[in-house]
Amino acid sequence: MNPSTFRLLPACLLALAAGGGALAASHREAPAITATPKVDATDLYLFRSYEAGRQDYVTVIANYQPFQDPQGGPNFYMFDPDALYEIHIDNTGDAVEDLSFQFRFQNTSKATALDVGGKQVKIPLINSGVVNGVNPATLNVRETYGIEVVRGQRRTGGRSAVTNASGGATQFDKPVDNIGDKAFGGTGAYAAYVAQHVYSVNIPGCGAPGRVFVGQRKEGFYIAVGKVFDLFNLDPLGPEVGGNNNDLEGKNVSTIAMELPIACLTANGDPVIGAWTTASLRQGRLLNGSPPSGLGQAAKNGGAWTQVSRLGMPLVNEVVIGLEDKDRFNAGKPKDDAALLDYVTNPALPALIQTLFPSAVAPTNFPRTDLVNVFLRGIAGLNRPQNVTASEMLRLNTSIAATAAGAQNPLGVAGGDNAGFPNGRRPADDVVDLSLRVAMGALCVLTGPTDTLQVGCGPGDAPAGGLALTDGVRKTAANYDVAFPYLTTPLPGNLNPAAAAGTTFP
Amino acid sequence: MNLRTAAALAVLGLALSACGGGGGGGETPASTGSNGNGGLDASTFQSVDAFVAYLRQLVATADDTGEPLALPDGPAPTSDTTEPAA
8 A cells, every 4th residue: 555545544544433432542432431521531651750760660640531621610620529539550460450549539618708798608719819838728629639559359458548658647638720820829830839739658568658649730642633533634644743733732631640669569570560540430329409508419429339430551442442332341340351352353443444445454363463462461571461361451561661751752662662652651652643553553564574572463464554654743751741740730721822723703 | 109209209320330249238128219208218328238229219210290309418328348239
């Protein structure tokens, strides 16, 4: 297939996208989760910390609540106090969590009131003045969270509280979202405010403290997602850098970030760990037809925790799992992934591309062992556990040293940088381009005729596997912070950007 | 007030996932729902099993004309150690 022929391919990709969900890492990817955005996991990052002096740590970042407009007051984007957010670690390769970090949130109102004509009247906002420091009087609604570490099965394993290394508290303050520059005392003040909410924590069972940050960040994921929805209205063989604008550049996201000692995460001498994040709601909810005054009175939630969101490797539930099974995937556990194996061994996306555009030949190796390896087992010699049960999660070989920010290649392993995707995932890794290429058989080409990557296919199986498919959006580590929590300061609510070209406002 | 009418008076959001496992023992029969005074019977909140059993019956009904039942004081029963009811 020549490049001009291949330019027809995007339309096919789009036809698939229209029936199979968004090509955003995990933003509104499944039918049911669109109704509960507070528990919608959007991205998971897992990498050796590349902040100076933190080489003995792994950073894991779980993002939630997609497509946040910075102006979304007065409540902005608090976590759901009736939900359970978790980050799971499998360090034995058996597709079952060995460690889970569980986050529960709580909102407390100060019921700030003003004297209005002799009556005390509660204000309608979450702040009553300039906010600085931790939980100042001007912050009308305080959002706090607790963390528990569970060793063993996530519901029945032994649990203990993660504590503040300074003072031993078990509750932590989450900084209020970036309401706007004035609300924090001026441009740049929000970063200083947030810095007071990065905690050094003691984790029972770990020999060294870790760090935790929970709060709003600028959306780190990048993609020309609107063009993808519009029948892949872009040139997939165009410029990889600067070919299109990042549609998420004006969005924020809610981040749960932990930096954990490597020694605390690995087990049995195996340096490979797997990670995934989940969010769960109580199984039953009764809406209150006449709620009393106060926060959290609009419904009563009861029953067992019921998982509604799951995310490991990016894009799996978006472009791999069929539409009818996306809710099922979100409720599932890695150990049960065999039930959805056909989506990986016999993926629909490349087949549809070939059906619609016969010159865009899909890989011919079935089962698609290359996809099984990268998504379900890890690549041999890179990030495959010593004993592995096929299951979907993000796997990191913690023995591979981090690449300094300035030397990182956003194409990760494919770009000669083994500290990047699919060996874990860093903020700048271009998982959109990489996933498109892998779907069309890039691993079959990379492995060469002798199959050095042991992925079970070769270049002859993937006629389109060598194409530099791209959405035209690319970032580098320079677009992110070089210190924990790496994702950058969220856009302020007062941003008030100019109208996009071609649009007219009154 | 019969069961169907009483149950339909409440508004419900319920996700009964099929994750297997019980709710921590045998499930008790659902209450009739209403306490006779426009409120939900407190027995519905006595255990996870009673709560789930009530919700099961509620979601099997539909009432386009009734008002929601007032909810009992206190939190709904929860479990951090059991799997969702099938």
